[in-house]
Amino acid sequence: MAMESSPEQPVALGRVVQAVKGWVERCGAVWVEAQVIQINRRAGSSTVFMTMRDTLAQTSASISCSTAVLDAAGPLTEGTTVTAWIKPTVWSKNGALSFECREIRIAGEGRLLAQLEQRKRLLQAEGLFDPARKKRLPFLPRTIGLVTGAGSAAERDVLTNIALRWPAAQIEVRHALVQGPKAAEEVMARLAELDANPAVDVIIIARGGGSLEDLLPFSDEGLVRAVAAARTPVVTAIGHEPDIPIVDLAADLRASTPTDAAKRVVPDAREESERVTQAIGRIRGAVVNRVRVEQEHLDALRSRPVLRDPAGSFDIHYDRLENLRLRLDHAIDRSLTQHVTSLQHDLSRVRAMSPKATLERGYAVLVDGEGGSVASIHDVDLDDDVMAYLADGKLTLGVRAIDDPTGQATASMDDFEFDEEN
Secondary structure, eight states: OOOOOOSSSOOOHHHHHHHHHHHHHTTOOEEEEEEEEEEEEOTTOSEEEEEEEESSSSOEEEEEEEHHHHHHTOSOOTTOEEEEEEEEEEOTTTOOEEEEEEEEEEOHHHHHHHHHHHHHHHHHHTTTTOGGGOOOOOSSOSEEEEEEOTTOHHHHHHHHHHHHHOTTOEEEEEEOOOSSTTHHHHHHHHHHHHHTOTTEEEEEEEEOOOOTTTTGGGGOHHHHHHHHHOSSOEEEEESSTTOOOHHHHHSSEEOSSHHHHHHHHSOOHHHHHHHHHHHHHHHHHHHHHHHHHHHHHHHHHHTSHHHHOHHHHHHHHHHHHHHHHHHHHHHHHHHHHHHHHHHHHHHHHHHHHSHHHHHHTTOOEEEOTTSOBOOSGGGOOTTOEEEEEETTEEEEEEOOOOOOTTSOOSOOGGGOOEEEEO
């Protein structure tokens, strides 16, 4: 509705803004496609302000939405193309035209990437990508399992490079669809078949490069869980270096290409042969060096005097022994001399005190008839027989008189009768 106005009768600005607001908001909501060029989140506010630009024309508009609407869209970054359900509105305070957004969807490939990112976060939260769960590849697998497309370049690259690096390698190939709706299911089935084979020590899942849509089966949640749960170590080689499907994160090892996968699962025979040759050379050098050191040690031992002349030490000990023997002889001689001298002194004293020596000086020993010693005149009576032991024999005497100094003699010595016995 037109408003009548003139310089003399102007219309209040607020009325005009309110009128425009009413006209604009009658337009209702509409779905638009645009590119997000700026996102402004304000701390503590539940409203997010964005600037969107037309994908074809240089036209932009201010968009406001709640944080709930923005978060529901998934990981949204500047530069992402989206489809948004917006409704035009006018701010009463400043008359600015803005659009209120009530739903955002990431468009085209961006939407697909957002879904994959959300799936990746959910699986990561379960711990399926945890490095601690990843299994170590065997150094030299007995049998290598390969899941790939039939007659594909990926199959040719893996087989050729494994044969070049380790010609004796055994490979179990299982063909499966690697693109399309049934690809993930077939890859899971072939993976389970190889994982159940106890002879298979490592499994390669290989596919050449392709678009995001072509590689979608390798971000399938079921396939990701099957790879994470496999008993056998799994190596993925999907696409090229920039391509990282979700299954790569769950695999025990991600190879950048099928050729790289072949290099990871088997060693290079020529390199290993060179390493063995080098190791043998080092061992030989170590043995030769050890023998040389021990020979030098042995030469040092042999150069010692005791080993040059083994009898030399006996000569030294013989001289010591001879010296000790001489000292012992001298000590024995001195000891014998001392004992002989002492014995002679003792013998002289004994001889001086012996009855024989006394007898040789003219003394005699008297005994009565019963062999008892006669030491006093009171030990015999008159007419008793006594025997006198002299130095050269004995005499048998008869007592005829006893001379008692304290009394009167009863007989004289001339009255004695005796017999001499030798």
